[in-house]
Amino acid sequence: MSPIGVAVVGCGYWGPNLLRNFAAEPRAQVRWICDLDEGKLESLRLRYPSVRTTTRYEDVLSDQGVHAIVVATPVRTHHRLARLALQSGKHVLVEKPLADQVTLAEDLVEQAERHDRILMVDHTFVYTGAVRHLKKLCEEGLFGTLWYVDSVRINLGLFQRDVNVVWDLAPHDLSIVTHLLGKDPVTVQATGASHTGNGTEDVAYLHLDFDNELIAHFHVNWLSPVKVRQMFLGGSERMVIFNDIEPSEKLRIYDKGIEVKADNREGIYKLQVGYRSGDMWAPALDGTEALTVEVRHFLDCIERGEKPMTDGKAGLRVVRILEAAQMSIKAGGKRVAL
Ligand SMILES: NC(=O)c1ccc[n+]([C@@H]2O[C@H](COP(=O)([O-])OP(=O)(O)OC[C@H]3O[C@@H](n4cnc5c(N)ncnc54)[C@H](O)[C@@H]3O)[C@@H](O)[C@H]2O)c1
Structure with missing residues (x-):
């Protein structure tokens, strides 16, 4: 050929x-x-x-x-x-x-x-060994019901000329999350601020709600003294920290969680939360670029x-969230429906 x-x-x-x-x-x-x-x-x-x-x-x-x-x-x-x-x-x-x-x-x-x-x-990021492994674990149901995603993607610069920090950095997090979940948020809220005088946001916080108990939060920032690339995913069965800066243990999976019991004895409703603390392990990942x-x-x-795994429609889904986040920032953090 x-x-x-x-x-x-x-x-x-x-x-x-x-x-x-x-x-x-x-x-x-x-x-x-x-x-x-x-x-x-x-x-x-x-x-x-x-x-x-x-x-x-x-x-x-x-x-x-x-x-x-x-x-x-x-x-x-x-x-x-x-x-x-x-x-x-x-x-x-x-x-x-x-x-x-x-x-x-x-x-x-x-x-x-x-x-x-x-x-x-x-x-x-969808093609990294870490996200490919996470996808497999999500499909196997390892995390149980996913409850939250909490992500920090911050560093000093690089200031882009034509887009703000949301359009520059958040596509990474949004593409990871939409890929892992296979679904889109129902609403987006965002706040951001510009510190250069040109109105281009260099620090922003995005909050996504889904149609279930899952909430997701993303912090993107060009004004951080240190580079951080961390995403926490918390599920009902297990939790994971994806640290992209970590050279060898990019994924740390925790067999930790809570067990909730309602106690109705003596006619008084009491919520009892127990804590489960099991092993942590770091799976071997494919290190191919x-x-x-x-x-x-x-x-x-x-x-x-x-x-393709990241076809035009996958790209469009991310752009929809970015545009909604931009609208929300301009509206002072108003909730925008997708
Ligand atoms: N996937 C990632 O991890 C990742 C990382 C960084 C940047 N990016 C993306 O890559 C793109 C470029 O970012 P960058 O940081 O390399 O920008 P850059 O400004 O460093 O480079 C852009 C280049 O495009 C050239 N160019 C502009 N208009 C052109 C045209 N009409 N025809 C031919 N060349 C043209 C410029 O001369 C410049 O050399 C952006 O979309 C950015 O979001 C992706």
Whole structure:
């Protein structure tokens, strides 16, 4: 089978990681590196001498040998570039978040269907060994009924020019949670604040309610002195801490919980809460780089015509929550229904 021709568009901070993974994949042939910044192209030409470079997106679109385009440009450009790619008959892997508005994300999903092309979103964390393992445990019912998700994703910078901290960092948490749960929240509340004078929120708190007892809370922040990447999931049977900074024990699973008994003796209702404290264990995880797993999955989907795990619809679900969170912030933390 001849290799799948790939073009990587946008080679700033994140694009080179995608480029490196596609270049290492024998089933892919990177044909173009495209960026508006000639300086970025110059340094990449040294590393990838056999790949053509261009500042003109049209060169990529018109090349019949390009089967798939990887869009790693700023968020506000995702819709335009991905739409042109789909209309030119190319499969698309687009960076998170899929688009900066729900209507634009919906349009991309529709374009992918109309042109019968694969549309996949780089929800990187879904492809990590930790989240793949968590998904398996959720499906096996290890946690019992999930009661809460509590996540902290904070560091100093990187300030983005075109989006706030919610659109930059929360896609990671939202993609993890919607993937693990397989369902969406019913309401979203968010508050946030800007400290640079330009109105772009750099600290924010998101609160999601689901149609059961599950509540979820996310703290995203570009003004933290230290980097924290922690997610707590509490279930009726077990609890887990996912610490992405931890090199070896990213998942710690706790056999801890409560046992609730109602005591109605002597006609007086008393609630008795007992505590269960069992083992903690840290499962061995597949350490393959998430982008390697993801790039292989994208190529598999193209070859087999299968739906990606993080397809356009998964991207749209995340954008819906982001947009609702943005509306809530602007309305002073008002609850927004999805
Ligand atoms: N999945 C992840 O973990 C992860 C991490 C970081 C960034 N991202 C995403 O990657 C995307 C890019 O972020 P970044 O931090 O690399 O930004 P960046 O500003 O460092 O790089 C963007 C690059 O795109 C180029 N560019 C802009 N418009 C273009 C156009 N029309 N055609 C060709 N090139 C164009 C710019 O010149 C720049 O080199 C964003 O969507 C961001 O959310 C994802």
